Amino acid sequence: ASSAAHQKVCVVGGGPAGFYTAQHLLKACQDVQVDIYERLPVPFGLVRFGVAPDHPEVKNVISTFTQTARHARCCYYGNVNVGTDVSVEELREAYHAVVLSYGAEGNRSMGVPGEDLEGVYPAKDFVGWYNGLPSNRELNPGLDCETAVILGQGNVALDVARILLAPIDELKKTDITQRSLDALAQSQVRRVLIVGRRGPLQIAGTIKELREMVNLPDTKPEMIASEFEGVAEALKVIPRPRKRLTELMLKTAVDPPAEKERQRRQAAARSWGLRFLRSPLEVLAGPDGARVAGIRLAVNRLEGTGDGSVAVPTGEVETLDCGLVITSIGYKSLPIDPAVPFDPRKAIVPNSLGRVQQAAGLYCSGWLKTGPIGVIATTMNNSFDTAHSVVEDLTSGCLDVTSAKPGSTGIGPLLDKRGVKPVSFSDWEKINQEERRRGAAQGKPREKLLDVEEMLKTART
Ligand code: FAD
Structure with missing residues (x-):
């Protein structure tokens, strides 16, 4: 459920960039609610789907991301494909600031x-x-x-x-x-x-x-x-x-x-x-x-x-x-919404310090901001930088935070009308548990569910 915080920010993409951006925002601003919209039911982006299975130590960042997701002023909405299920414009209507951190899902x-x-x-x-x-x-x-x-x-x-x-x-x-x-x-x-x-x-x-x-x-x-x-x-x-x-x-x-x-x-x-x-x-x-x-x-x-x-x-x-x-x-970012500026040559959202050019209240972080380079620590730093820009704009009056915004209360009914059922973080924890259970049976840390429908079914049991 959404907190009583007055400033509403949402993050698009539940990978390292999304979680690190949210983490910094929550820490720096006591009056901000941060919602994370993720296309898949399951979170963590390339930490789950990129990092090699024989590098388990790299995946330890998941425990930090989990703390962020469980923060009282943070809410995770999995199974929401931004650009298809809800537009970036609709998010900008509902939130004071929108941070795009949906990574680089294309191929060179x-x-x-x-x-x-x-x-x-x-x-x-x-x-x-x-x-x-x-x-x-x-x-x-x-x-x-x-x-x-x-x-x-x-x-x-x-x-x-x-x-x-x-x-x-x-x-x-x-x-x-x-x-x-x-x-x-x-x-x-x-x-x-x-x-x-x-x-x-x-x-x-x-x-x-x-x-x-x-x-x-x-x-x-x-x-x-x-x-x-x-x-x-x-x-x-x-x-x-x-x-x-x-x-x-x-x-x-x-x-x-x-x-x-x-x-x-x-x-x-x-x-x-x-x-x-x-x-x-x-x-x-x-x-x-x-x-x-x-x-x-x-x-x-x-x-x-x-x-x-x-x-x-x-x-x-x-x-x-x-x-x-x-x-x-190389990986390559793709545009997800025609309303968002995109540099097709560099395959990034053009920005300065994470502020999307000519779009007040719109930001980017992670691989979408820098291109697909660097390790998780690099992504962390550039996401903190973007969050810093958001905090600056929220506090300097650059963004009008005096007008109330509905946040997820505005987006929920839109998704509902479109037949989209978000997966909450505790839903993900059910999937997590099931994956661990299946893994344990085979002496593995987890056996991942491979099918979105099965993920959704498991989340809702
Ligand atoms: P991503 O991790 O890609 O996260 C983006 C998220 O956005 C995804 O969850 C995606 O599902 C979601 N999304 C996409 N489109 C939408 C949409 N339309 N609406 C909503 N959500 C959307 N770094 C290390 O430090 N150590 C390693 O060992 C390591 N191994 C790697 C191995 C591989 C194969 C790759 C590709 C990268 C590796 N990295 C490693 C780098 C690390 O994964 C990246 O630095 C980091 O994941 C980038 O974070 P991101 O959040 O920008 O992108």
């Missing part, structure tokens, strides 16, 4: 022929599949091939590579969906190549994820030492986080392994490798014309140095045989 495409062949998947869908995102539950990716190619070298690419090669006994103990666990147990994939258009000094992943690859049981690295020419010399001038990452790559790719490591590598049944200075030109079909059988890559050279360097094709072309291609070249 490669724009090369063959991208739609069977066996080519955006990382977003592949990740959604193993993490139980309802819209990806039927993906059933073909894993009956030996070599998988991942395009992109960020942390998402490394997550996917690790999940493809991880020992099933390790994955079994996580909240990975049983369906994908069964499929991975049958997987024939033995070799994963992680391809980037620039060089080792431009890799986007971080050391934790790379180290996990290096230490992944029953796998060996398959690198090309010549791709690291000149990299050791560059170590002296690069900043520290990248320096450590580069040292680890060099050690893995170039240094002769110590005896124990040599034996480990020799016994390994699976391999992974980074491939640099390659851009996709075409995904190639096999004899049936339908399924991927390889990928044609342009060989690049770098112009310039460091982060700002650009990949330029040398004219040389190379083909890799593979039966699975996963494109991990």
